[in-house]
Amino acid sequence: MKQLPIVNSPTLTCTLPVSGKKIKYRPFVIKEQKALMLAQQSEDADAINETIADVILSCTGGTLVYEEAPTADISYFFLQLRIASVGPESRFSIQCKSCEHMVPVELDMSTINVDMSKSSNVVMITDSIGMELRYPTIKDAFDVDKYDPNERNTKMLISLITKIFDADSVYDVADYPDSVLEEWLMALNDEQVDHIQKFVDNIPELSHNLEFTCPQCSTKQSRLLEGLHTFFRIGNDSRQS
Ligand SMILES: [Zn+2]
Numbered sequence: 001m002k003q004l005p006i007v008n009s010p011t012l013t014c015t016l017p018v019s020g021k022k023i024k025y026r027p028f029v030i031k032e033q034k035a036l037m038l039a040q041q042s043e044d045a046d047a048i049n050e051t052i053a054d055v056i057l058s059c060t061g062g063t064l065v066y067e068e069a070p071t072a073d074i075s076y077f078f079l080q081l082r083i084a085s086v087g088p089e090s091r092f093s094i095q096c097k098s099c100e101h102m103v104p105v106e107l108d109m110s111t112i113n114v115d116m117s118k119s120s121n122v123v124m125i126t127d128s129i130g131m132e133l134r135y136p137t138i139k140d141a142f143d144v145d146k147y148d149p150n151e152r153n154t155k156m157l158i159s160l161i162t163k164i165f166d167a168d169s170v171y172d173v174a175d176y177p178d179s180v181l182e183e184w185l186m187a188l189n190d191e192q193v194d195h196i197q198k199f200v201d202n203i204p205e206l207s208h209n210l211e212f213t214c215p216q217c218s219t220k221q222s223r224l225l226e227g228l229h230t231f232f233r234i235g236n237d238s239r240q241s
Helices: 030-042 045-059 071-086 138-144 152-160 178-186 190-201 228-237
Strands: 012-015 022-025 089-095 102-108 122-124 130-133 161-165 170-172 206-213 220-226
Touching: 012 071, 022 071, 030 045, 030 228, 045 071, 045 228, 071 138, 071 206, 071 228, 089 228, 102 206, 122 190, 138 152, 152 161, 152 178, 220 228
Parallel strands: none
Antiparallel strands: 012 022, 089 102, 122 130, 130 161, 161 170, 206 220
């Protein structure tokens, strides 16, 4: 038996919004699309994460690792992968807040972006003392569950700080044990902590404000679509009409 000819996929490029990394990828194939749909039907978060991770790894030739990239980069990349593989249009239903009617909506996914305008990974705590942080990855989100709920926020924050600096020096946090960093954070006042909270509140994420009018009761409303799992669900719910 002669080997069947190998069908190559096109190679596409995508620039990740948070890290700025350029990723080469191919669209997903039918086998992978089926795996994604099965994961979606299972409604099991672990199965969904695992399948998305596998598909991203295969489609990027191992260059984009799900757990290691900032969450917004993964959400954005997965959306581009979906667009390249099955197209930008998505049709799904949203429940009306007023009469509970299921409203069919259409969304052009190519219009959705990660807004980086409010985000900054450098936080000034005083006029001269500041810190540099990294944006959380999916692995960080998993790690949060390991911590005691009372110290979760502090532990998470410590894991995100990469540098502390003042007018004269830069302090690499890798050189300091967590206990020293924790003590340093605990010595900050409310106002100083607010600056850090701003970083947390503005961690970039893939989001889109969808506006629609219910055909049943004419109520004009909007819904904020945000995060990988939301867009994953919408991408797979797409009904052909
Ligand atoms: Zn309605």
